[in-house]
Amino acid sequence: MTLQPFSARRLLILALVLVVCAVSAVAAGFSYRAGLVESGELFDAKLAHSARVLAALVDQPLADAPVAAGEPLVVAVWQGGPREGVGEALVSVEGHAYETKLAFEVLDAEGRVVLRSDSGPPGRLAALAPGFADVAIDGEAWRVFTLRTPRGLWVQAGERGDIRAEMAGEIALGTMAPMLLALPVLALLVWAVVAWASRALARLSGQLERRAADALAPLPPDDVPEELRGLVLALNGLLGRLGEALERERRFTADAAHELRTPLAALRVHASNLREARDDAERAASQASLDAGLRRMERLVTQLLELARQEPGAQPAARAPVALGACVRAAVADIALAGLDRGIDLEVDAPDDLVVAGDDVALGVLVRNLVDNALRYTPPGGRVRVSLAGEGVVVRLRVEDSGPGIPPEERAAALARFHRGLGHAATGSGLGLSIVQRIVERHGGGLVLDEAPGLGGLRVDVRLPAQRAG
């Protein structure tokens, strides 16, 4: 396994093989040890028992019938069986292949062998001391039990150690085998499960890959594994938000394109009229209209940009303390000249101590749009009043004019993008109040349109959350 792309499947299979092998090895080790101990106990008991039976059988006869020195009786064991093999293969009617691995000897009090099996060595098996002993004979490990009969004979029963190791090995193998056999099956299973899970992932990425850039329909959350559902739901959430943003953008662009067509058409017609003008008076009239159209275009583009910046989700409003009084005076100073030229009485009452939390640039745009609207719709010689007042936790900005106002049934629509009131000289873009409303929303404030009681025109109240001074 390299450090190339991380593969859960390879990692899983590798981990599985390692764990199963380790567990098998440990289990086999334990089994081997337990096998050795258990078989040791069993074989030791049999060894002692064999020696005891032999002693009981040969003690009297051998004591009564003295044997010629150096000529012990030798019992031949069956040597025809195979050296290796298991179970029935080692067995025949004549004996057992493992008989050669067992031996016994009987010695007299002087240590001379009087009886022995031919599977053992010619001399004694072990030192003549009662009890168990582990000895090496011809390079083989033997376990020997030595017994002294009442008549002074020594009986020794021995057994080659490899029988015990072989048995313990068999037991250990028996423990390990099922695990090792199960290993490929488990690996296959893991491979298949991971493949199934990755197919769901592959299907998911396939679905996403084939999508057009603007296909933002949610992914079906039902045909993926439980573990992927969270991912799918999160993706769907993201797709949804993207879709909304895209739709907002699309609507805005469509509206903007639509709204740019009429002023453009006007420019084009006036340009054509200017070209076709037959005298200076006509030329001057067309030129004036063309200039007016260009000014309107300029304002429309500016306002579109302002509106785009204030669109929901564009960016969060900055939250810095803004002294609204200074902001209002600066904004009014920017545009007051247009009103003064038309003889409009513009009155500003903006105390300095009112502070709101917000974006000073956006708030300047807000004030400018409101005052610009008021000046635009107020007839020459009319009045516009801008005032600022603290109302507890909010600051209220009020702009009133003596223009035609907006009838109550049209006030909701007046906030919509590109709405223009009926019967005015349609120089407005229909964006001013939309921009104001977006800015108010982003500042967590409120906007109310009403009739101006004193002046008779429109009264706009904007309430913004106040920031405590200091």
Next chain:
Amino acid sequence: MRILLVEDDALLGEGIQTALKRAALTVDWLRDGASALAAIRDGGFDVVVLDLGLPRLDGMQVIRGARAARASTPILVLTARDRVADRVEALDLGADDFLGKPFDTGELLARIRALHRRGQGQAQACLAHGPLELDPAALEVRWRGRGVDLPRREFALLRALLDHAGRVASREALQQTLYGWDEDVASNALEVHVHHLRRKLDPGLIRTVRGVGYALAPVAELQAAPAPDPTHDPATDPAP
């Protein structure tokens, strides 16, 4: 030819009005859908140029209302909506043509002329009556092959008479074709224009039908030897 222009944008409306007037068309300009529908129902227009996004009554509603009232005036829709579906809807409701904003003034004028032609059942772009030819696009008049310069109002009058060729054009119809609502008309203005036409073209071209109006002389008569009458005096020409 008298055009009803319905456009709520002041600057655009003003520009179109200027362009149409220069093309010797009579223009009445309305800025909302409701009054436009009333005007179309009343009749008297040769072509309606209609914006779709109108206050008080949407342009589509105006078309629907006009056709429901069996007003057959050709309607040219002028709009910023550029979706095919909008065009299809407008045409299906009974609009006759469609022009997207922004547009070329020349194309607007050509489409108005085409609509008017179709309304009159003509296929040729130029109107002819015996030795008299009139090209509405180029604003040119030829009498017996000779070009004649006519002021806008006289051109419009001649054209209206050509539209009525073979019939008598009533005084009221001619007056309506020549003057918009907001224009002050001297009571003998029509007679003065007729007089000028007779002087510049041929005294026998326009006949007075007493109590009714005016008519062009039959082609056969005009093709016979011309009989100029320079002594004709407008003061003695009786009003119809």
